[in-house]
Amino acid sequence: MKLNATVALTLVLLAMMLGAGFVSAIWGFTVGHEALKGVTQPDVRPTNKLAGSKRATLGKEGVAMLREADILNNVYSQVNGKGKNAKTEKKEEEVKSDREPTTETKTPEAQTNQPEFPITSQDKGVKLEVRGARQQSGSLLLxxxxxxxxxxxxxxxxxFLNVTDDQGxxxxxxxxxxxxxxxxxGENFSGTVSIPSALLEDAKQLSLTLTDYPDQKLQLKMSGIPVVQ
Incomplete structure (x- = not known):
């Protein structure tokens, strides 16, 4: 009797476990199915991708196809237009050049300005004279x-001899x-006045002043002494 009761209890428990497992499976399938509604599998075929992208591009951008005749007409118009413009510009330049007077540049004739010597200053019977000038050994000699x-x-x-240039x-x-x-x-006494050429720079003329010592009654002055090169 005990053995039969044990077997019966085991069968009952086994049936309950199977029933519970079946119910759990049904419930899980139902929940999963509801969750996956609206989800579709992506199309991984390359031909479909290319076709789809082409349709999308055409649909978004709306590219208009030009006819071959229109393209040829546009090219022909541009080529002829440029040619006409170039010819017109060339004609305008020729007309402009004909209207403008021709100006000849004349080279000025070289003029040789010779220094005018002697240059003289006289006061109270005393005479100072500059007879000439020359460059020698880096100095201007008067x-x-x-x-x-x-x-x-x-x-x-x-x-006390004072020498200044035309720049002051x-x-x-x-x-x-x-x-x-x-x-x-009344005798003439000759000598030289030496001025370093480096001090002259762009000077063109010199002025000279000499007075006696110590009375300073004489004022021997002269200007316009040319700086020869």
Missing amino acids: NVSLKNESGSAVRFLYS RALSAVTEGLPGELPAN
Whole structure:
């Protein structure tokens, strides 16, 4: 009796487990089916992808196909238009060149301006004269002379010799050959005034002033001394 009851209980439990498993399977399938509604499998075929993308592109952009006749007409018009424009521009340039007067550039004739020497200054019987100028050993040399026709000797301190250019710049100068005391005998005494060429730069003319020492009664002045090259 006990054995039969055990077997019966085992069969009942087994039937309940099978029934519970079947019910769980049905319920899971139903839930999964409801969840997957509206979900479709993507089309992975390459031909369908290309066709679909082409239709989408045409639909979005709306590309209009041009006829071959229209294309040829446009090309022909552009070519003829450019040719006409080029011819028109060429004709306009020719007409403009014919209207404009021809201007000949004449080269100015070279003029040689010779320095006008001597340049003279005289005061109270004393005469200062610049007879010429030349460039030598990096200096401008002025050939000068002094003559005293007054009744008394005159003294000079040549460090007081003032030389300026046409730019208003004072220039240093060295005097050689002229006497410190000029006798009243009417004799010409020659010498030179040396000015470094580096100081002259773009100077064109010089001015010179000399006075006696120490009385400073004489004022020997001259300007327009050309700077020869």
